[in-house]
Amino acid sequence: NAGVTQTPKFRVLKTGQSMTLLCAQDMNHEYMYWYRQDPGMGLRLIHYSVGEGTTAKGEVPDGYNVSRLKKQNFLLGLESAAPSQTSVYFCASRRRGLGGTEAFFGQGTRLTVV
């Protein structure tokens, strides 16, 4: 099992450019999450999804959009990148029901906006 896979692992963007981060999980999990982690900070929830076709805002959603067209994929989009969006982005998934408190994380995407 690959678990949770994030693509790409590294990216440098110019201010104003757009990009999409892909998260794929092969565990048939219902819930998926996108976080950002800045130096010296914890993980802040950007957006999340409780199932295919549904998304919801987290703690810091501004400047980001998401889509969950397929259960196994959760896409995070930056429409017009800003230097303040320089961060490490983590995707996670977990299953519904008993034992579903354990979330599985990807390896992260390190994004730099110049």
Add this chain to the structure above:
Amino acid sequence: GESVGLHLPTLSVQEGDNSIINCAYSNSASDYFIWYKQESGKGPQFIIDIRSNMDKRQGQRVTVLLNKTVKHLSLQIAATQPGDSAVYFCAEIQNNAGNMLTFGGGTRLMVKP
């Protein structure tokens, strides 16, 4: 090097000693509290969870204590090993808030040989 943990509080312990990592939470409506471990350059990894109607849960070498009166969560690691060096985060799941999984502040644990 890894930039995570540069400004987080640090707990330094001697190998073999017990470690206690603390976390204060604010949401009384959370259903589960979880501890995660994050090693340099990796995503967080689940350690142990506790349901909100419990006050103690034990795992292998780890114990989580929940004090709802003062909204305090702690992680105790017995016989701390060099491999325990990492950043530790507490997290909450709120089932009545759309199953959000949110993280609290972290603590960097450094184990001295």
